[in-house]
Structure formats: C-alpha cells, structure tokens
Amino acid sequence: MDDGDVDVQALMIPLLAARVHQNGYLPMDRYRDFRAVFFGEATADQKERVLFQIFAAAGLHHSLLGLDTHDTYRLLGRREVGMEILGFLTREPDTGVFRHTTIREAD
Numbered sequence: 152m153d154d155g156d157v158d159v160q161a162l163m164i165p166l167l168a169a170r171v172h173q174n175g176y177l178p179m180d181r182y183r184d185f186r187a188v189f190f191g192e193a194t195a196d197q198k199e200r201v202l203f204q205i206f207a208a209a210g211l212h213h214s215l216l217g218l219d220t221h222d223t224y225r226l227l228g229r230r231e232v233g234m235e236i237l238g239f240l241t242r243e244p245d246t247g248v249f250r251h252t253t254i255r256e257a258d
Contacts, residue, residue, distance in 0.1 A: 170207075171204075180200075185204070202240075206233050208229070208233075209229050209232050209233025209234075209236070
C-alpha cells in the first residue's frame with residue numbers, strides 16, 4: 152500500500168464500537184456527540200462515533216440480499232451518500248489545475 156493510500160477496512164473497525172445500545176452507548180449519547188461535533192468542541196472519540204452513525208444511516212453495513220427492488224434502490228441511494236463521505240476521507244483530491252470547459256455556440 153502506498154503512503155497516500157488509506158486502509159478503508161482499518162478505518163471502519165474502530166467505528167463499530169459506536170453502535171447505539173452497545174457498550175452502554177445510548178441515543179442520548181449519540182445526541183450529545185452530534186451536538187458536540189456540529190455545534191461545539193468534540194473529542195476524537197465523539198468524532199469517530201458520529202462518523203460511524205453517518206455511515207450506519209447511509210446503510211454501508213446493510214446487506215442488499217433479500218430486498219425487493221424498491222428497497223434495494225432506496226438503500227443504494229442512501230449508500231451513495233455514505234460512499235461519497237468515505238471517499239472524501241480516503242482519497243486525496245487531484246492537485247492539478249481545475250479546467251472549466253464550456254460548449255461554444257456555433258457561429
């Protein structure tokens with residue numbers, strides 16, 4: 152693995168401890184963690200727990216097996232958001248010059 156690569160699986164493993172109702176983590180704890188992350192000073196542990204909650208809400212840990220077509224597409228839509236966030240965390244942006252191209256009107 153290159154120095155710039157991120158091990159996604161290693162990133163996810165510590166986040167599993169943030170499950171609600173596991174290890175004494177309650178819905179009120181989740182509420183306080185989100186408030187600290189978005190409106191106050193959050194600890195590293197709070198940030199990790201909130202990240203896991205976002206991934207869980209996006210359905211990254213849910214299986215698609217056995218779902219009907221409607222539920223599959225609904226979950227895939229949620230999962231797309233989670234995958235975008237995961238991508239922001241694990242992929243360095245291209246450092247090249249941004250080039251905006253437009254379609255020129257014919258003369």
